[in-house]
Amino acid sequence: MPLTTIKDGEYTATVYKMIKEGRYGDAIHILSKEHQKHTKSRAALSLLGYCYYHMQDFTNAAECYEPLTQLHPEVEDYKLYYAQSLYGACAFPEAMKATFLLDSTASHTKMIKLQAAIRYGEEDFSGAKTLVEQLPQDDPDYDVDLGCLLYKEGEYEEACKKFLSSMNVLGYQPDLAYNIALCYYSLKQYASALKYIAEIIERGIREHPELSIGMTTEGIDVRSVGNTLILHETALIEAFNLKAAIEYQLKNYAAAQEALTDMPPRSEEELDPVTLHNQALMNIDTKPTEGFEKLAFLLQQNPFPPITFGNLLLLYCKYEYFDLAADVLAENAHLTYTFLTPYLYEFLDAMITCQTAPEEAFRKFDEIAGKLTEQLRKVTKQEARHNRDDESLKKHVQDYDEVLERYIPVLMAQAKIYWNRENYSMVEKIFHKSLEFCNEHDTWKLNVAHVLFMQDNKYKEAIGFYEPIVKKHYDNILNVSAIVLANLCVSYIMTSQNEEAEELMRKIEKEEEQISYEEPDKKVFHLCIVNLVIGTLYCAKGNYDFGISRVIKSLEPYNKKLGTDTWFYAKRCFLSLLENMAKHMIMLRDPVVQECIQFLEHCELYGKDVPAIIEQPLEEDRMHIGKNTVTYESRLIKALFYEVTGWNE
Incomplete structure (x- = not known):
């Protein structure tokens, strides 16, 4: 029966049919109209509450x-449903007040279960436990509730046992399976968690x-399937979010x-806070503006x-929005003690201090590092004492x-202070101090390789760190960062190991x-970037004829390599060339000049939809859309070529 043909008095049967089919939105549409006509319609109001x-x-x-x-x-029942609805809406004080209206005998x-759930929602875990202990021990929810409380206390193994015990008694239930998976996740037993998911x-x-x-x-x-009770009972949203967290x-x-x-x-306005958070975090590299907006929005919600x-503060620091991080900390001081560990607060404080007082920030990082190295030595001693006990x-x-x-982020933040000043010998000293703990850590090894590479006279040592990283992924070499492959090739060339460099490049190709x-x-840009870095090396050594030629060839075919x-690597070489030509420090042969101009014309042709730079996601003063293209920049560089060389178009 179409909605427009329903007559007064016929809505009840139609609504019941819709409810049975799970069409709660359609039912609400009818019931709202009926309730507006008969404001004291008990049936309409009751069914409306049920649908909502x-x-x-x-x-x-x-x-x-x-x-x-x-x-x-x-x-x-109305009193119970009212209290349960308030609890679902996270209006915990009002929900608790509503429970007192219930007939305590019937x-x-x-009432006890609902009050315990309310206390749990308020994070009053001792109050919740007191209420749970008033339940009969043979109640099916008794072990489940205790399991939830044990989980909050960090007793993940004991909580897991309670949930498994409940599953044996009650049979399979999606929410119990999710609770078990969550316990395994917290115990870092990801395979077991994924099995239940x-x-x-x-x-x-x-x-x-x-x-x-x-x-x-x-x-x-x-x-959209909507946020129905059926969806809630399947625990699918929770399971997929947990799976995403494990894979992350x-x-x-x-x-x-x-x-x-x-x-x-589901449509975006229907998303729960956890899904919204995970979407923001896991897509931050591709959709940073959207991610920041979602996290900032969540911070205004309760809960x-x-x-x-x-995470919002760390991402602000990652993208170097230190002022925004400082503002969020100042505006939400009440959240600091609840949601930031002492370590994270100190780390963020030092990161923000870096921008105005790097020496003071270094001192703060040093204090954090000192505490962490002490903990590492303590754990190492405990390991030695228990080396026969597997568990x-x-x-x-x-x-x-x-x-x-x-410890690693603290160390890297310290090193970055001197890296930004191009004081690479000091960076090397910082890394050397951490050798005792970090010599097997991939991030540490990679950054040691980079700092050795930057010192010009330590290519051989850099090879010793780069090679294991590359060999680890040799069968899938494109899984290695392009800059690592490029730096290794340059290091080979600079130590007269040209055959090794050529072999690596053939493998990439x-x-x-x-x-x-x-x-x-x-x-795919790996081989292109390797050739660009090699070309840049020759340009830096003054051999522009060979270096520029290598840069130009590296971007062919332009539709796949530009x-x-x-473009960033290519234009650096061209701008360096132009600067030296303008100073009359070098002269280019006419065929090379012609080759450069042809290259820039190709970039102009294929670079219309290629951004010249990636702008910061929250930048207020954005570049004109027509200027942030490779086409625009290649035209500018071509004009400079004509001016410096005296060539005519």
Whole structure:
């Protein structure tokens, strides 16, 4: 029956049919009109509250049930639904007050459970535990509630046992499976966590095809499934978010992003805070402006994921928006003690100080580093004492790795202070001091290689650090950063190991050809950047004829090799050449000048849609869209060539 033909008095049967089919939005549309006509319509208001509750719109559900509790105080269910709706809307004080209206004899157990949940939501865990202990121990929710409290206390193994015990008694339940997966995640037992997540997802696909799981990833345009109670009961959103978090921790970033697009589709305004946070974090490299907006928005909501505050501040520092980080810290001082660990607060404080007082920042980093090195030595001693106890040893190794992961950013921040001043010998000394703890850490080894490379006379030592990184991924060499491959090739050339450099370049070329065959439209820049860096080296040594020629050849074919990064390297060489020509320090042969102008004309032709620079995401004064292109910059450089050389177009 079309909605427009429903007559007065016929809405009830139609609405029940819609509710049965899960069409809560359509039901709300009818019920709202009916309620407006008959403001004291108990049936319409009750069904309206029911529909809002099943759509997880708890605020509107509470607004429906509140007048019902006043109009019909004898109906105990209305009081319970009102309190539950307030709890769902995170209005915890109001929800607790509403529970006192319940008849303690008829609804005692329900009241205790709801009050415990409210205390848990308020993070009053001792109060929640006191209430849970009032429940009969044979109550099916008893172990589940205790498990949740144990988890909050950091007792992940004990919490997991409680959830597994409940699963044995109650049978399979998606929310319990998720709780178990979460415990394994917190214990860093990712394989076990993924096993339970996979089961949640498989059951969701099998039992609820209407939820369109995975269709967004496949590029199928599907409508939002909404925040229904069915979706909530499947625990699919939680499972996909946890899967994304695990893949992100394992540095499988593509898989993490896929987990987010695999979840049942919802419109952006329907997204829960955790999904919104994860979308912002995992797409920050490709959509930074959008990511910052989402995190800043979440910070204004109540509640928001606890890690939002720290992540927003860290990302501001990563993108060098130190003023914004300082403003957010100042404006949200009340959140500092709740959501930032002492380590993270001290680290952020030192990062922000770097901009105005680098020496003071270095001292602050040194204090943090001192505390962390002390912890590392302490854990090392404990490892030595328990080297025969597998479980204890495993825990100490895990503890050591956690402290080391906090130490590395501090060390790199210290080193960056001197790197920015081009004081590379001091950077090397800082890294040498940390040799005791970091000599096996990939980030440390990579940065040591870079600082050795920058000192010109330490290419041989740089090779010793670059080579293991490259050999580790030799079968998939394009997984190695292009700049690492380029620096290794240059180091080979500078130590007269030209054969090794040529072999490495042939290996890169072979892999790029394979990708070009499998994915013809994909741009791959590794070999191009290697050649650009080698060309830059020759230009820096004054051999512009060979260096510029290498730069030009590296960007062929232009439709596949011209990109923002490759243009950056190319234009540096051309600007350096022009500067030296303007000073009459070098002269170029006419064929080379002609080759340069032809190159710039090709860049002008193919660079219309290639940004010349990547602008900072939150920059207020943005470049004119027509000026931020390779085409525009290549025209400028070509004009300079004509001016410096005296050539005519």
